[in-house]
Amino acid sequence: MELLPKSLNILVVGSGGREHALLQACLASPLAATVTAAPGNAGMALEAPCHPLDSDDPAAIVALARKLGSNFVIVGPEVPLANGAVDALAAAGITAYGPVRAGALLEASKTHSKAFLERHGIPTARAAKFAATAPALEYLRAHPLPVVIKASGLAAGKGVVIAHDAASAERAVRDMLDARVFGESGAEILIEEFMEGEEASIMLMVCGTRFVMLPPSQDHKRAHDGDTGPNTGGMGAYAPADVVTPEVRQRVVSEIVEPTLRGLAAEGVDYRGTLYVGIMVTAEGPKVVEFNVRFGDPECQVLLPLFETDPVRLMHDCATGDLRPADLRLRDGSAVILTLAAHGYPGSVRKGDPISLPAPEEMPPATQILHSGTKLGPEGTLLTAGGRVLGAVARGKDLHEAVERAYALAAKIHFDGMHYRRDIAARQLNRSRA
Template identity: 55%
Template sequence: MNILVIGSGGREHALVQKCRQSPQAERVIASPGNGGMAAEIDCYDVAVEDIDGLVKLAEEQSIGLVVVGPEVPLSLGLVDAMQDAGIPAYGPNRLGAQLESSKAFCKDFFARHSIPTAAYATFTEVAPALAYLQEHPAPIVIKASGLAAGKGVIMAETQDEAIAAVKDMLEGDAFGSSGQEIVIEETLYGEEASIHVVASGEDYLCLPPSQDHKRAGEGDTGLNTGGMGAYTPTSKMTPAMQAEIEEQVIRPTLAGLKADGIDYRGTLYAGVMLTETGVKVLEYNVRFGDPETQVLLPMLDADLVPILLASAKGQSLPKDITFKEGAAIVVVLAAGGYPGKYAKGNPITFPDELPEGAAIVHAGTKRSEDGTIMTAGGRVLGISGQAPTLQQAAEIAYSVCDQIEFEDKYLRRDIGYRELNRS
């Protein structure tokens, strides 16, 4: 069949690479794609927000499966539109996508279905939000309710920071319409983990636990980003914790969605905090994580396409899937200044050969007419390593990172440090 991958980041490049390995994939295309994808497949310049344009592209290219990468087209109802056109599309419909597109909706869903999470309140006006802060002083977390590309979370350590964050979002337009409603919630302490599930109604498959590194600076300091690196697996996630998450989080969530009249299909990605009192859900995403996808898919020892297609059609999923032994890590090479202002259009120099176990996934790149790959985003490349141990995987990835050059290249050199310090 012909497969269309929607999106332009590292997650989508990883999906393209995995789909191309499938015997069922006659042709894989992307829209809009990036420089790395354009060197491998046909890319079409249709924006992820152009729902009608994407449906038209799928019809013109005789697409048998659409794989939606980012959250924005999901929140705009792309899957609904594809289904109306008779084209199977992997991802939740508009109703299901509210779990990510509205943090207020998500937190209310948690409360309604008794899913463990941080105490919270939602606000659309400054005065009641500030009054709440007086009763619940910092440290506290302020979140823009809408989509903010992973950057709409302020972890306020002081009361002044909390007050400023509230005013910036509700009065100062810090995150545009995404910040017109905010969620204020208690700070949870522990270690985070990413739990990815492929769902088809109440049927689901769990992928291995992974851990993302959101902060821009080493030691998890600095501003929140879309993700500076990730690794899998994490030994912090014990089999007992995995069972607890499935029992207290995943199954009640899928049952709750069904009870609420939502036919949920696609990825359910739970960001969880492993606290001293048990697992608590920080938030849900409704698509594969970026950069977690770049370590999860290479570890999948199975054909991804029939799994995605079964989910898209609401059919039963395989009882289990096989994953490779060992570990995988991805390090993001970013443009200097990210997640703030950064330059674009700088040429990138790549190594002639890659060591065994290494791979390069493009995120914010574009390909010029002469074939030159240039920077085109904040997160430019994802460099992954796969090996029997995380230490070996990290050595592979960082050896490639050091051979890639572009102006103002920035990376964290401590990806996986918690796990490496445990081993």
């Protein structure tokens, strides 16, 4: 289907930095007639109309899309996808980007996803699933350390424990299965082998068994420099990530991506949307850590700046079955995002700190500020309203330039308690210097 300029009334669902980046891509797209977001955040509201929405509720998304006359909905986060938002939109005759619920199960259930990987012979960590404490503890006794304990369901990135001693492994099992610290998401757990290696994220835009592969990226999950401190939603990212060499990339395609898409199709799942493959590059080759069924946040924010092709057209083509893999064109260079976090993050976060941003003419070249946890105060002042407050994004001719620009931008942004990692992309920069 040939899309005419200004033919799409787009609704972006979500409220994080990822959705801010997607919103900007929509605003820049020649295909867009109107662009709306829901629920959005303070930064998104400066650029487009935002509507209140319980984004977890598929029926609410359909009702809003109908009211707005949207003919293309981009669903950012995993929860609405797992709840069947795209199925509901399709039933209402509204084109949407993102997998149907049966596809979203690859993220929403780690036991389902592990069984899928095993069924199709795709490399991943060996694992066993448990719903009862006694057999889980029995299994642990014979398991080498470290060992990885995972709540099966969605846990907002907090449901995985890497235990280095028997006591913490047992505690993790009891927390999940007995104390239900993750609620029903921990009713089933995986106990899995620890994979040694370097991690990378590979995002694909998928249309059945056709796909485009986006540049590999690397996220920084730990709160502090040198990959220390507690886990977070993501303190920064960069792309492309060199750890995915052309050889690794080839193996990811033939040993992971192709069998995954063939497996989905064979099982009757017409997958259309982003497939995020978290991989560990081990001595034996790349292995799957997990699947996500949407763009990563913050990885999305460093991929979109590298698109030369209109990402909105690619998303629409995926959704309608028209994806032509040769259509992806990317820019040279690298992109980086620094997460500017609030006081206390990732622990208990202080909210309501006033934020000061640079004037447009003070922005370093090729940089942008994306909002995650912000809100507008009574006098129109911008306030912190979440753990990850802002993303400082920069593009450069190479990683070095992108990193320099991102840190130059961060230095111009202020709020009380603001903290960010000083070593985003440092590992790759050091490697390239060595």
